[in-house]
Amino acid sequence: MHVLVAGANGKIGQNIVKQLHNSDEHTVKAMVRKEEQAEELKKKGINAVIANLEGRKEAIRKAAKGCDAVIFTAGSGGSTGSDKTLLVDLDGAVKTIEAAGEAGADRFIMVSALQANNRDNWNEKIRHYYVAKHYADRVLQASGLNYTIVRPGGLLNDPGTGKVIASENLTERGSVPREDVATTVVSSLTEENTYKRAFDLVSGEMEIGEALKKV
Amino acid sequence: MHVLVAGANGKIGQNIVKQLHNSDEHTVKAMVRKEEQAEELKKKGINAVIANLEGRKEAIRKAAKGCDAVIFTAGSGGSTGSDKTLLVDLDGAVKTIEAAGEAGADRFIMVSALQANNRDNWNEKIRHYYVAKHYADRVLQASGLNYTIVRPGGLLNDPGTGKVIASENLTERGSVPREDVATTVVSSLTEENTYKRAFDLVSGEMEIGEALKKV
Numbered sequence: 401m402h403v404l405v406a407g408a409n410g411k412i413g414q415n416i417v418k419q420l421h422n423s424d425e426h427t428v429k430a431m432v433r434k435e436e437q438a439e440e441l442k443k444k445g446i447n448a449v450i451a452n453l454e455g456r457k458e459a460i461r462k463a464a465k466g467c468d469a470v471i472f473t474a475g476s477g478g479s480t481g482s483d484k485t486l487l488v489d490l491d492g493a494v495k496t497i498e499a500a501g502e503a504g505a506d507r508f509i510m511v512s513a514l515q516a517n518n519r520d521n522w523n524e525k526i527r528h529y530y531v532a533k534h535y536a537d538r539v540l541q542a543s544g545l546n547y548t549i550v551r552p553g554g555l556l557n558d559p560g561t562g563k564v565i566a567s568e569n570l571t572e573r574g575s576v577p578r579e580d581v582a583t584t585v586v587s588s589l590t591e592e593n594t595y596k597r598a599f600d601l602v603s604g605e606m607e608i609g610e611a612l613k614k615v
Numbered sequence: 616m617h618v619l620v621a622g623a624n625g626k627i628g629q630n631i632v633k634q635l636h637n638s639d640e641h642t643v644k645a646m647v648r649k650e651e652q653a654e655e656l657k658k659k660g661i662n663a664v665i666a667n668l669e670g671r672k673e674a675i676r677k678a679a680k681g682c683d684a685v686i687f688t689a690g691s692g693g694s695t696g697s698d699k700t701l702l703v704d705l706d707g708a709v710k711t712i713e714a715a716g717e718a719g720a721d722r723f724i725m726v727s728a729l730q731a732n733n734r735d736n737w738n739e740k741i742r743h744y745y746v747a748k749h750y751a752d753r754v755l756q757a758s759g760l761n762y763t764i765v766r767p768g769g770l771l772n773d774p775g776t777g778k779v780i781a782s783e784n785l786t787e788r789g790s791v792p793r794e795d796v797a798t799t800v801v802s803s804l805t806e807e808n809t810y811k812r813a814f815d816l817v818s819g820e821m822e823i824g825e826a827l828k829k830v
Contacts, residue, residue: 457734482698486743490750491734519672519706528701535705535750542757 401589404467404505406431406453406460406496407474408441411557412511415582416471421446426589431463453492460499469507469589470500482528489529493536497543508545509585512537514553514570514600521571537598548588549598552581565604566611574602583608616804619682619720621646621668621675621711622689623656626772627726630797631686636661641804646678668707675714684722684804685715697743704744708751712758723760724800727752729768729785729815736786752813763803764813767796780819781826789817798823 403420407413408430420428421444430441430448441448451459453474464470472493476484493510500508513533515521522530540547553574560579584601588594591612599615606614618635622628623645635643636659645656645663656663666674668689679685687708691699708725715723728748730736737745755762768789775794799816803809806827814830821829 482696482701483743486697486701486746491746494750495734519710528698531701531706535709535754539750539753 401425401468401507402427402429402466403469403471403589404429404431404449404464404500406451406470406472407511408432408448409434409437410473410475412555412578412581412585413473415579416473416585417441417446419582419586423586426586429463429467431460453495454487457495457499460496461503464496464499464503464505467500467503467505469509470496470505471509471511471585472496473511473585475511476529485529485532489532490536493532494539497536497540497545501543501545506546507589508540508543508547509588510537510540510547510549511581511585512549512551512598514551514573514602516551517598518569518571541598546595547598548594548596550581550584550588551598551600552576552584553600553602555581561603562608563603563605564601564608564611565606566599566601566608566615568597568599568615570600570602576601576603580608584612587612616640616683616722617642617644617681618684618686618804619644619646619664619679619715621666621678621685621687622726623647623663624649624652625688625690627770627793627797627800628688630794631688631800632656632661634797634801638801641801644678644682646675668710669702672710672714675711676718679711679714679718679720682715682718682720684724685711685720686724686726686800687711688726688800690726700744700747704747705751708747709754712751712755712760716758716760721761722804723755723758723762724803725752725755725762725764726796726800727764727766727813729766729788729817731766732813733784733786756813761810762813763809763811765796765799765803766813766815767791767799768815768817770796776818777823778818778820779816779823779826780821781814781816781823781830783812783814783830785815785817791816791818795823799827802827
């Protein structure tokens with residue numbers, strides 16, 4: 401697949417881009433906000449495109465043109481103001497979903513947050529972040545695209561273990577290395593068992609490939 | 616109709632409650648956040664119920680029980696932090712939409728904002744507010760409820776004139792007294808031409824009842 405990565409400069413995004421770039425199966429186009437980020441990527445031989453998630457949808461649609469799949473892993477995270485959360489994590493995500501549909505990129509993978517689907521289990525301290533993720537996911541599910549929503553627990557910078565728990569409803573908190581999130585996202589691209597599915601993800605005992613077959 | 620008003624203590628909300636209370640056609644239940652607000656209403660002989668839009672959906676469902684219609688006119692407005700905007704204007708609104716459906720209150724009227732449907736025309740200064748209104752409206756339109764979305768322009772405290780322009784797409788900015796918004800909402804309750812419709816609203820030359828028939 402030819403895959404557009406929105407949020408390619410984030411920690412998970414960088415890992416996804418690297419995996420796709422090294423893959424025999426896929427090719428990657430990295431979407432970033434700044435010229436210098438694009439230059440850095442191009443130096444490494446990676447196809448990069450500039451588009452701002454707070455800008456007009458047309459630029460994103462142009463970026464998605466010719467791609468088979470879009471991965472959305474951009475995000476202001478829980479630490480920025482909720483203004484940015486609304487504009488990037490919600491409206492930026494939905495512009496990307498709409499742009500993917502309009503550009504004919506039918507496969508869409510969203511990096512969401514553990515239990516974003518379940519209002520009762522939102523982390524009180526970053527409740528506004530969960531609201532944004534929740535509604536972006538809802539729009540994706542109603543979009544008609546062939547989606548997968550990956551909802552990781554607390555994100556760690558530790559090296560990946562390659563082993564996870566992936567389940568539609570993990571009510572216990574947990575964490576997972578960003579590298580394993582990236583591997584899960586890339587593995588999901590062609591794993592049909594994840595098509596039109598959403599699942600929570602934390603570190604566990606099962607190989608990622610196997611876990612995705614058993615979600 | 617027996618009508619629940621969410622946001623009954625707001626300026627538009629108070630006016631809607633007054634109109635419904637004085638109406639021969641409708642009865643009203645005013646939903647407010649604080650005990651003292653409920654007491655004030657009860658002193659005036661108005662049925663009041665306490666539920667917090669930032670709290671659990673169950674309380675709102677209980678409030679909506681037995682009602683035929685729900686009017687959502689709560690809102691943090693453009694002036695509060697975007698944290699509250701996300702939690703009240705978006706998630707609070709959607710909890711109310713879901714609660715109405717679950718309680719069997721099939722008719723739902725949303726007070727939205729001029730051109731909230733049209734990303735290109737959002738007011739840059741309160742863009743986060745438009746994001747919240749936009750997605751709440753989208754959820755309502757997909758809810759299966761018999762909705763009307765009223766999208767007023769700049770809100771004035773001037774006395775109502777009873778005359779408006781109501782149209783599916785008003786691209787020019789305009790303003791409208793809160794009293795006329797309230798009258799439009801109350802008149803829409805039983806005006807079948809507004810069922811499953813969304814429209815912009817500013818001050819104009821046409822009587823409200825007539826304008827609603829011609830949206």
